[in-house]
Structure formats: C-alpha cells, structure tokens
Amino acid sequence: MSDQILPNPSVGGAVARRRLPRWVEPSILPGFPLAMGITLAYLGLIVILPLTALAIRPLELGLSGIWQALTEDRVAAALKLSFGLSAIAALVNAPLGLLLAWTLTRYEFPGRRILDALVDLPFALPTAVAGIALTTIYAPNGPLGELFAKVGIKTAYSPLGIFIALLFIGLPFVVRAIQPVLQDIDREVEEAAQTLGANSLQRAVFVVLPAIAPSLISGVSLAFARAVGEYGSVVFIAGNMPMKTEIAPLLIVIKLEQYDYAGAAAVGLAMVGISFGALIVINAVQIFLAGRGRR
C-alpha cells in the first residue's frame, strides 16, 4: 500500500533520493537520520525524561495523597496567590502594553528607537538582579517605598510588591505581541472610518482594538504564564510569609529542602497543569474572537 505513495526512485534526477523511514517524505537533502537522531536523543534526555519524572513522582502519594498535598492550607494559599496576582498583573499590563506599543508605532519622537529597544530590558536583566533592585526601590526606606509608606501603603514584603515585580516581568510580552500587528494595520481602514465621521476615540475602540484583540490576548496570556512560574524577581520582594506572601514556586523549594520530593513534584505538576488549562481556555477565546472578526 505504501509502495504506491512513495515516488519512483528513478525520478530523483542527478542526485539519488535518499532512503528515509516511511513517515518522512522523500527529499534529496542529506542528513535527516543524523539530525533527527541528535534532536530526539537530546530532547529525550533533557526534556522528556525529566518531565516524566515530574508526572510520575507525585503518584507515590496516591491520588488522595496528591489532593491532600494540594489542598493543604499553605499550598492552596500559595497557588491562589501565584495565579491570582499573575492574572491581575497580566491584565494591568494590557493597557500599559497598549500605551507603549501605540506610542512606539504611531508617533515619531526623539529617542523612540532607544525606548523601543529598552522595552526588552525585563527580558535581558537577570531575574535576581531585577528582584533585589525592585526590593531596594519599594522597601519601606527605599526611594518609592518611602512615598507609599507615607500614605500608609506597604509595597515591598506584601502582595502589592509581588504584583509590581510581575508587572515588570510581563510588560515586554504584551508590547511585543501587539507591536507588529499595530504596525501592519491597514491605515486605509482607519482613514475610511474617519471619512465616515468616526472620531479618534471611536476609531481606536471600533477599528483598531478589534484588529489587535487576538494578539493582545496572546501577549497577556504569555505574561500570565511567565508570571505564574516567576521566581527570581519575586522572591526578594515578596517577604515570603506563609499563607500571606508565599508564592507557589517558593513552596517547591521549601518542600525540596524538607526532602518531600513527591510533595514538591505535586505542586510543580499542579502549576504546569493549571497554566496549561488556562492557556487552553485563552486559546479558545482567541480562536472565537478571530473567527468573529473574519465574518
């Protein structure tokens, strides 16, 4: 049966077609077995084997044990804090990212290209560096923390501090997701709306926003996913008080220090699972929006 699908070897031309496994289409290019061998071996050792351990180790606790480990007060509080604050920070990053992407693509001003390049700074700055810098700024005696303290708001060592760190880390995701779309938007459509009497706010809300909505959502969800797992930039500013400002990744570290491997793996697996679930929901919303836009 498969013989009919494979082309006749004699039509290979000057270079003989190489023998490849059945699941690969014939090609005159060499190196597939070697390259695929390297890819699969490396992927297997570095990604698949370790993640299999993550999936299997929690089972030592049994299913009810996993449930108990995850619903334990301290774990549940940490998961709630991590996912809740990550969602809020990602949502707040939406207007901030929109603002930056809009000014960077729509206006010409001195220093625009530098500002554009600096948007990636939270990517480029190692997380521990960002962590101690943010903590110094927002500590009660820090330059901004002092201002907040005067009006009675505690920033560092409180959920607000964690929120600020997550805002910092997520901003580039949103800007970089919207920017290319905003650049490629057909200006004629906006101009048509203008000719038809739409004012600038109407144009922004009814013409531009629907066009960038899918990429805005994907930027926000990337920021969310990054924030959930973020450790270095948060752990310093969080204060790490159990039940109050303890994030889920830190709980994994603590459980490992107590040699509770299965418990640590259970929390890790839950984080991966909840993130994936959230991303699937976001993906579905995106497909729905994209489909509605086409109609």
Place this chain on the structure above:
Amino acid sequence: MTAAANVSTSSKARLPGLAILLVLASVAVMGVLVLFPLFIVFKEAFAKGLPTYLAAIREPDALAAIRLTLLVAAIAVPLNAVFGVAAAWCIAKFEFRGKSFLLTLIDLPFSISPVVSGLVWVLLFGAQGWFGTWLIEHDVKIIFATTGLVLATILVTFPFVARELIPLMQDQGSDEEAAALTLGAGGFTTFWKITIPNIKWALLYGVLLCNARAMGEFGAVSVVSGHIRGLTTTLPLHVEVLYNDYDFVGAFAAASLLASLGLVTLVLKTALEWRHSGELSASRRH
C-alpha cells in the same frame, strides 16, 4: 502628496496634545517600572565608592562565581546551539509526520517555571531521586554540583536557538541546498557553504539570547545548587547569598556585572535587528 497622506497628517495635527500626552505617559511608565531598577543597581553598587566596588568584585568567592557562570554557559550554550541547528534542519528541510508535536515539545521548556526546571533534575538525581541510590553508590555527584547546574541551565535555555532558526529556515526553503547537491557538492559541503552562511545571523541572535539567559538564570540553578559558597554558586546565586547576608554593596556589585551583561546583550540584539533584519526570523524584523 496623496490624499491619504493629507488625511493622516491632518489627523496628527488635530491631536498634538494627546500625542504628547501619550508619549510622556509611555516614557513615565518605562522610566518608573523598567529603567529605575536598572539605575538603582548601579547606584547601589557604587554607593560606597569605586574601591569598595572593585574589592567586592575581586573577592575570591565572586571570582569563583564568575568562573562557574562562564563554565556553565560555555557547556550549555554550544550544546543547545548544536541541538537547535539539528532540530531546525529536520523541521525546516523535511516533511514528516508528527512535526507539529515535535515543535510543541521543543517549545515546552519555555512554559515551565524555572523552579520546576530545577526540580525535575532533583527528582531524577537527588538523594531520593530515581537514580539517587545508584549515584551515591558510584560516588557521582550531580545535584549540588556543576553537572546539575549545567543540566538545569540547558533545560531552561533549551528552545532559544531552535526557535530563532526554525521559522527562518522554513522561509528560506531548500532550493539553494538542492541546487548545490545537484551540481555535485557533498552533503557536508552544502551544509557548510550554503546553509550556515544563510543562517549565521539568526544563529548568532539565538546564541546571544541563549547565553544571556544561561548566565542570568536564577530559579532553576537555585534549586540544584545547594548554595555552597565558592563552589556551586553562579553569579546570580552569589548575588542572592550576599543580599541575604545584608552585604548590599557586594550583592549589587555582582548584580551590576549581570546587568551589564544584559545591557550588552540588548545592544547587540538591537544592532542585529537593525542591520541584518532580512536574515532574522520574520518576527524579529523591525
């Protein structure tokens, strides 16, 4: 001038106040949220003057941390680069079943928390890990040793090079390679003389990002390191140890080195985007 250009200039002219307001707001957001932390790093590092700064960097533990960071990156980055080229070669130049699944697996490490990327190695090689007893019997140390740091770093930076190369090589197709092969060039010659020159800037771009992340990684290595000063502390972990000891000048001095690495990476990355935009993946073109 065309009518369209007139419309857009008139719309710009009509709202000069709003434009200025939005630009100022953007600069303010970037200034407070992003640039201020960078400024603080250098301010705190030099808070007690240059001699104290230099002394903090020349301290034996700091030098050991720098050496370890360079060593870990020197192992992790080339391995991921070779993998990236191999994976991109399969995915961009060949059609096979299960390709999109393979792509998903390659991207997977990006969606995992760094702490989990460290945790998985402990689950395998830690004292109570799957291979823990065997390792202890044969006196091999992986966790709390350089090998563990390398493994964690590799996992975290796994997709960087592959991700830059795959879209670019898919765009380029394989016509040039096919032509070279038809004209009688060998497989290796074709790869070296046709493919590598075509992807060199994207490869450099990927290596640059991979290296920056490898040297700056904190969460994953923190789990497998054990924080043994001068032995298993990379530069970011050294920052943490000093900070927790209230040695702020030392912590920020080490942090300033990492921040400089980040800035250099940013400059090189931006230069590549401006100069060789045509030879990078479509998403990187400005």
